[in-house]
Amino acid sequence: MSQIEREAMEYDVVIVGAGPAGISSAIRLKQINPDLSVVVLEKGSEVGAHILSGAVLDPIGLDKLIPDWKDKGAPLDVAVKDDNFFMLGEAGKIRIPLWPMPPLMKNHGNYIVSMGNVCRWLAEQAEALEVEIFPGMSCSELVYGENGEVKGVVAGEFGKNPDGTPGDGYEPGMELHGKYVLLGEGVRGSLSKQVIAKYALDADCDVQKYGLGMKELWEIDPAKHKPGTVTHTMGWPLGSNAGGGSFIYHLDNNQVYVGFVVHLGYENPYVNPYLSFQQFKHHPMVKELLEGGKRVAYGARAISEGGWQSLPKLEFPGGALLGCSAGMVNVPRIKGNHNAMLSGIAAAEAVAVALSEDRSGDLLNGYDALVRTGEIAKDLKPVRNVKPLWSKHGLMASLVGGGVDMWTNTFGFSLMGTMKHGKTDAEATGDAANHKPIDYPKPDGTISFDRLTNVAFSFTNHEEQQPAHLTLKDASVPVDVNLPKYAGPSQRYCPAGVYEFVEEEGKDARFVINFQNCVHCKTCDIKDPSQNIVWTVPQGGDGPNYPNM
Known part of the structure; x- marks a missing residue:
């Protein structure tokens, strides 16, 4: 627990993230028991501001959560x-x-659909059920109980200096405690990473x-x-x-x-x-x-994209992982929002049972099993070999072999069993000496655009005096290791131009992090070959502000 003195607020359930998983969970909890106190904390400036998805939505989750969604004006037009x-x-x-x-x-x-607009509509349904939703509230720390369980989060910390010390207008934030804490942060969530590591939730799954x-x-x-x-x-x-x-x-x-x-x-x-x-x-x-x-x-x-074989354990003492915090995207279908909603519903039902039995802080005992035997399993398990086939044997093997495997899975069996993914994406990165640079056409400014111009159309903003939310485990690694060995890949894999190597005549190269450009995609946290970059949350409300996305 943090040493800073903070006020605390008590809830039955604390939910991190107002995406489709988190809001669905909140709605289902209040449908089951209107007397439960439920709070949803969202780091974006508003619900939907950080939601980015294709998206073609399979309405199976919405049908289960709000069967009369058409009559209630859901933005599925x-x-x-x-x-x-x-x-x-x-x-x-x-x-x-x-x-x-x-x-x-x-x-x-x-x-x-615009999933941002779908989430905005879901938030309205949740608030009508008296769910408390607080946008602009980044959850920067987990709070642990006496027995090592997750009992809450720290949210709403503002006003730190660039070096991390409290500034003149520093606000320490609050601790929000829950009998259960549900993490619906989306892909590679910073708190979810900590929980997975602390409780070894990925010990028995693939990468x-x-x-x-x-x-x-x-x-x-x-x-x-x-x-x-x-x-x-x-x-x-x-x-x-x-x-x-x-x-x-x-x-x-x-x-x-x-x-x-x-x-x-x-x-x-x-x-x-x-x-x-x-x-x-x-x-x-x-x-x-x-x-x-x-x-x-x-x-x-x-x-x-890991799918079925990469799902970690979903329950931890005091809470659970929802949706893309665990990884529930069906890669060949290019869909995950329906599974996110179904996971939120399943977690809510497990929490409701636990609270009705006056349990708190322990394992939910039921949510994980429901995901692995219910609708989510039926969606993910038949396609589990498409991604590893593609990674190991190429596109055509994935199309042909994956297609055959999906068909056989419709009859309840697979000739391939369950294939392994092998290396992590970071480990897959090869030495620059073994590869050739790629000559990409220069954007024309009409059909194609340079990164910084396009980032302006994400309406991203970060308060510049706060500490950078992109940190390095070792400040020497980018220049001493990644630049000579991998040709500095961060300057290319980042879709927002956050990272650059500045090389001036007569001077050593410098690694610069332009965190103000960050659109919160988390690619750097994933692809950095040295696993030296750590993505954390900036102060609440910062980041992109996606309209109709």
Whole structure:
């Protein structure tokens, strides 16, 4: 526990993160027992400000949580009408037929949504049930009880000097205690990392794998707009350098989501995921769609891709991991929001039982088992070999072998068993001496954009006098190890231009962290080959402010 004296507030349940998992959990708790005191703490300036997702939403979680969501005005207005899948070459494309794909890969019955707006709507439903939601409240520390259980969090600390000492307007924040604490921080959450390490929740699972997802919101020529159209691509421009693909989703109001995902297990340290995204937009199919339009917003975030075999234990003394804090994305479906909601519901039901039995601070005994036997398991287990096939044997092996494996799984068995992922994404990074630099086209300022220009369209802001929320375990490693051995990959894998190596004649190279640019994607925490960069939360309200994303 921190040595700083703080006031404390007591709740039945404290939830960290107002994403789909956290808010769903809060709603379900109040549905079960309206007398429970439930608080949700959100680091973004408002609910939805830090939510970035594709997104084509499978409404299974929403159906379970709020069956009459249509009557209540949920912002699911654009049903999927047309589903396309292409393999791209530099100048052409080949349509991949959908009929051989298992039923789970079809998007019939799903909706193109802004998950930020869905979470804003969910927050309204939660507040109507008297859930307390506090945006702008970063949770910077865990609070432990006498028996080593998690009993709360520290939230709302403001006003530190750059060196970490209290400034003139320092506010120590508060301790918010709960009989149970649920962590719904999203991918690679800072508190979730601590809990996983402290209680060895990942001792019996495979390594987690990740992708970097980048997304732009465009307004396009109305003549080109086809609401309900979903397009996915693989292939160019990544080739053999990295795995990944794209998505193009037509929502309403002549708007289109254009996104690009790069799997972070790539070897070549010269790969630049952001420039690959910008290059992709110059494919004739994409360029023709975007010409005459304008980019409205930009953002980026990591995606958990390990799937079924990478799920850690979900319960710890005093709480549980929800959604992407544990990693519940279905990679071939490119969907995780439905599982996040289902996990929040399942955790709430387990907490409600524990509280009805006057238990607090111990293991929930039921949530983990429910996830591993219920709807989430049915979604994740059949696709568990797609990602390792792709990582180890390439795209075509993943398409063919993964497709066959998904089909056999529909009948309850797999010829492949459960494949292992192998190396972490950090360990997968190869020496620069064994790879060649990649010549990326320069952004043209119309279809493609440089990083700093695009970061302005994430509406990111950080108070500059606070301590940097991106810290180094060893300040010498970037220049002494990562620059000579890996050619300084952080200056390329970061989609916001946070990291740079400044080399001046006659002087040693300097490693500079421009934390003000950070869009909270967590890629650096994941991909740094020396695992020397640690992402922590800045003060509350800082970071991106995503509109309609």
